[in-house]
Amino acid sequence: MQMYNSPYRGVLECMRCIWKQEGAKAFYRSYTTQLTMNVPFQALHFITYEYLQEMLNPHRLYNxxxxxxxGALAGAVAAAATxxxxxxxxxxxxxxxxTLHSVSPGRAHISGMAHAFRTVYRLGGLPAYFKGVQARVIYQMPSTAISWSVYEFFKxxxxEHRLKRLRMQRDGE
Structure with a gap:
């Protein structure tokens, strides 16, 4: 569905066609890359958030x-880097x-992360690895800002509810 001029009218049609033409394996083609991307994304995200909180909110008050x-800056850094x-x-x-035919005529498909990295480089060199970086950062910034705000609010x-309960127990005795 992400492709330009996608031949599919909807997600279910896309899934049916892929299942029929390529089988279950096609749905997990980029699974290794997804896992490889999530680990550094989350690590950078948390480290950057904690670093910025130390700078902006050193007493760790609800702010x-x-x-x-x-949260927004942490998401931006993690998104750009990954x-x-x-x-x-x-x-x-x-x-x-x-894309496949322009880089490797006769090649049936891209198989694995290493092949994908080589293909991207052949298509556009180092700048090709950062195609869409602005869109990714713009998407992540509000998303991670909202996530951290909700997390910190509920925390x-x-x-506060637990402290209030403990004070009531202490004062009631």
Whole structure:
């Protein structure tokens, strides 16, 4: 469905055609790349968030603006840094025939992350690994800002509720 001029009218039709033409294995073609991308993305995301919280909110108080800013910037850093992996994952997922034939005439499909990395490089050199970086960063920034804000809000509410209960127990005795 991500391909330009996709021949499919919807997700279910796309799934049926892929299942019929390529089998179950096609649905897991980029699984290794997805896992490889998620580990560094999450590591950079958490490290950057914690670093920014240390700078913006060193006392670790509930501060929605610092959580949103730190979350947005952490998502932006992680998204930008892992864009090359995302480009390769998308290439593995889409298996665009025009791309395949322009790089490797007669080649049936791109198989594996290493082949995807070589193909991307052949298509456009180092800049090709960062195609779509702005869109990815713009998508991640609000998403991670909202996620961290919601997480910190519920952490605050749960902690305050527990502290209130402990105070009531202490004062009631």
């Amino acid at each position: 929605p603006s610092s959580h949103m800013i730190s 864009t090359p992996l995302d480009v390769c994952k998308t290439l593995l997922n889409t298996q665009e025939t025009l 605050y509410v749960i902690t």
